[in-house]
Amino acid sequence: MLDTAKIRPEFPILAQRENGHRLVYLDNAATSQKPRKVIDAIVHYYSFHNANVHRGAYALAVAATDAYEAARTAVARFVNAWARESVVFTRGTTESINLVAGSWGRANVKRGDTVVVTAMDHHSNIVPWQILCQEKGAALRMVEITEDGRIDLSDFGRALEAKPKIVAFPYVSNSLGTVNPAAQLSRLAHAAGAVTVVDGAQSSPHLRVDVQAIDCDFYALSGHKMVAPMGSGALVAKPALLEAMPPYHGGGEMIERVWDDRSTWNKIPHKFEGGTPNVEAAVGLGAAIAYLEQLGLDKVSAHEQELARLTIERLSQIEGVTIYGPRDHRAGVVPFTYGDIHPHDLATILDRDGVCIRAGHHCTQPLMRRLGVAATARASFYIYNDVDDVDALVTAVRKAGELFGVLAS
């Protein structure tokens, strides 16, 4: 386990109280808290280096550009990208996937083609493909999941028979915690001639990611779930694909020459970074990566998995609690329901004891329909959570049962 006694004081927000109790923050799959080092990096950037990047001829602008590009190098190293130029800064996973759909997708998907997603995808890895398919007259095929919450590999195989242009899936499910066999899925999809798009929103914060080992074509990540600022994130892609893709947003920075009626494009990755970028977010993301690398991603995974294992063990002892997702191959995400108590009521009751969990459909409505529930409660762990947090969660869940006189359903 990680040394949470040392880590917790590094997160200023954890010193706060929630409804008079110790803040038990268990909504990390929604967003993570930020350590002092990341907050300081942003303050330091604005205090000493702020200028517009890639254009000034003065020392300050060079310093800002260096800080921004150093963050790109950090992201590339963090996921073992093919090259620095593989990393396009975006606002997060959602924008990264929209970039792929809007650029590669619009250029390559034609009427009658198929795009494959899975039933456990987040709306951000479904809706951009729906929009693309509707525009192009292409078919969207959703791969089913197994009863225990994994991608159904036989249905995945059937979906590949349509020779899809794109296969998109999550590395880790935000609703179930399932860790998918990304390298295997990518290999199968490539054999069918597809490009692969991996939603890395829930994997990047929690496990060691190696995009070259997965051999995906596009990998999307969000900074805010991995102790970096809101609005930070990246698309990581094979350079040859980025070279061949049309631009996404037109504007400054992404051009080489602009004529009255046409333009030529900047080199990758700048071709996809029109307009003044969010340098603060990139700098914060770079600091977050340094922070996580210092802890060690393998230790981060082990820590969260242990807390999830303990939580599942303790919650399972309460009659009427149902836990969703697979038994193994899961990250630190524990979705559950408790008898006939609606998850929103559960979340309100837990919050009175300072326990913050998510209740709802978790932006995975197609998955909820398959699970046969309108909503679940979800506890999700990160580096600063400890056994005391698990205790607080379980105690508060028991209290909710007493208040509602729970009926096992």
Added chain:
Amino acid sequence: MSELTDLYQEVILDHNKKPRNFHKLADANRSAEGFNPLCGDQLQLYVKVEDGMIRDIGFQGSGCAISKASASLMTDAVKGKPVKDAETMFAAFRDMLSGGANAPGKLAAFSGVRAFPSRIKCANLAWHALHAALQNSAEPVTTESAKDF
């Protein structure tokens, strides 16, 4: 625990567990859907209106204890009442949730929701659906489209 027991008063827990008028109306001449896209709470409301009177009312759907109990207590409160009384009750209910005086009768059970701003939408959902049904609006009401949720 006191704020919680104010929120989840006995009458609310009771109506959550045994919702009244929890069925479709075969002879409804008005209906509306209430939907909260943030949490997925959804209810379908059926109303039979004759001569300016709510002759019968029923609902179906799924939601949290607050939204379900609110729909149940609302149907009890407005059944057999003139349409204009229902609208007056809605105004009083909304006023209560935004810090005003308690609504009449059992509807006062929802006064505890005031201390939980994130749950006010749950309590209001059925009332907005009723308002839409009485206006004969075909559009589903969502907690994100109505201005005064």
